[in-house]
Every structure is written in C-alpha cells, then in structure tokens.
Amino acid sequence: MSIYRKTLILYFCFLIPAILLIMLFSFQTENPLRTYLVIAGSFVLGDILFLKIKTRIFRYFYKKYTNILEEELEPEKFIKLTENEYNSVKNKKYRHYMKMNFFLGYFARGEIAKAYDYLTDVEISGVTAIAEADKVIYYYNLMLALYNLNRKDETAEIYSKCREIYENEFKYKNKRIEMENLIKYLELLLFKEEKYEEIIEILERTLRMKVSKRLELSLKYDLASIKEKAGKIQEAENLYREVAQKGNKLYIREKSERELKKFIK
Numbered sequence: 001m002s003i004y005r006k007t008l009i010l011y012f013c014f015l016i017p018a019i020l021l022i023m024l025f026s027f028q029t030e031n032p033l034r035t036y037l038v039i040a041g042s043f044v045l046g047d048i049l050f051l052k053i054k055t056r057i058f059r060y061f062y063k064k065y066t067n068i069l070e071e072e073l074e075p076e077k078f079i080k081l082t083e084n085e086y087n088s089v090k091n092k093k094y095r096h097y098m099k100m101n102f103f104l105g106y107f108a109r110g111e112i113a114k115a116y117d118y119l120t121d122v123e124i125s126g127v128t129a130i131a132e133a134d135k136v137i138y139y140y141n142l143m144l145a146l147y148n149l150n151r152k153d154e155t156a157e158i159y160s161k162c163r164e165i166y167e168n169e170f171k172y173k174n175k176r177i178e179m180e181n182l183i184k185y186l187e188l189l190l191f192k193e194e195k196y197e198e199i200i201e202i203l204e205r206t207l208r209m210k211v212s213k214r215l216e217l218s219l220k221y222d223l224a225s226i227k228e229k230a231g232k233i234q235e236a237e238n239l240y241r242e243v244a245q246k247g248n249k250l251y252i253r254e255k256s257e258r259e260l261k262k263f264i265k
Helices: 003-026 032-070 075-088 092-108 112-120 132-148 152-169 173-191 196-207 213-229 233-246 251-263
Strands: none
Touching: 003 032, 032 075, 032 092, 032 213, 075 092, 092 112, 092 132, 112 132, 132 152, 132 173, 152 173, 173 196, 196 213, 213 233, 213 251, 233 251
C-alpha cells in the first residue's frame, strides 16, 4: 500500500468520528441558527486542524520509507518501494519526487548512469515541477552524477546554477549548513582537486554534523579516498574498513572491500 493511501486511511479514521461528534452535539440544540454556526465553524476549524494531522501522518510514513535507504542501507528494497509509490499515485508532481528517489536508490547501488537517467526526467519548470527549494537538491545530485560519470565540464557548468538557487531559494533551515558544506565539497573537487587539506576539512566538518547513515558512510568513503591521495594511508585504511563493515548493501561497501585489498601485505 502506498504512503498516500496509508495517510488517507488514518486521516479518515480521525476525521469521520470527529464529524459524527459535531453532528451529534449540534442536533441537541433547538436553535437552527446556532446549529448552523456550530457546524460551519467546526468544519472550518476542523479543516485546518485535520490538514495538519494529515501532513504529520504523511511525514511519519514518508520518513519510515526513506529510512529504508538512509538508515537501513537497503537500496534494492528502497527502489521496490519507490516503484510502488510511483505506480500507485498518479499525481505528476509526486511522481517527479519519486524519480529523484529512484536516483538515490540506483546511485546507492552503484548504477550511476541509470540514476542519472531518472534525474534528467524530473520536471524543474511548469505546473507539475518540483518546488524551487528542492531544485538545489536536484542540481546537487545532478552534479554528483555527472562528476562520477567523469563529465566534469558539464558538472562545472551546473555548479553556478546550483549555488545561485541555494543562495536565493533554499528554505530548509535545519539542512542549510549541511547543503552548504556538500556544495562546497563539490566545488573543491571541481576547481581545487589537489587541495587535499581543504577537502578533508570540509568533509570532517560535515561529518561532525547529524547526517543520515547513508550520507555519513558515503562521505567517509570519499574522505578515505582523499586521505589516501594525501598520503595518510593508515587513516584511509581505517575509514575504508569502517565503510566495509557498516555499509550493508550500499555499493560503497563493495568498493571499500576492494580498496582494502591494496593494504594487505
């Protein structure tokens, strides 16, 4: 069952008893005008209240869904759940967000080209386009995909657009510093790729923040790679080992295991 349908079922479980109680109370009064005002006022207030309840229910189920990837590190399972969401809900805007989730799932599984294809199918202008604030995440992911596909010139072209939207449109205050660090990290990779200490500093700063398990391990894999280039071999080995041990079904777990073989004497 899709998140949307689960939300509606629970929403109506709250809404219907509330409507029945209002109607029962209103019929107990003999004043028709008072009855009308009670019903009308209750429905106005109820609409506001239950909209908030519906939003909270949706966020609860959506969080459980995204945690399959972000915390449980199960990209295959996440992709299957995303397919169910995409096929069950016909809302075009919602489907574009599911395409962004397909990107995350396939990217975590190491299928970068396939992930990129889903992302390029996301609508970023028009009535059914994703929200302006979410375009920062879209462009960041697009840069991430292009960089990993060794298309660095195209990545650099998108960078300025991503930075501009971040400065003007990104509204998620609790994610602002994290997003700033991630954009800065890609900026350093693009334009200062041999400034290892700067890259290490921005990665370690981001890792001191509260981030998802998936992002934490992804950044630790990148940090291991940079530290290896910087000649900090023991630190790199330790990071690769941690990702290999904790990465579950992420592709970077397999990559880390391969990297560790280089350190076997």
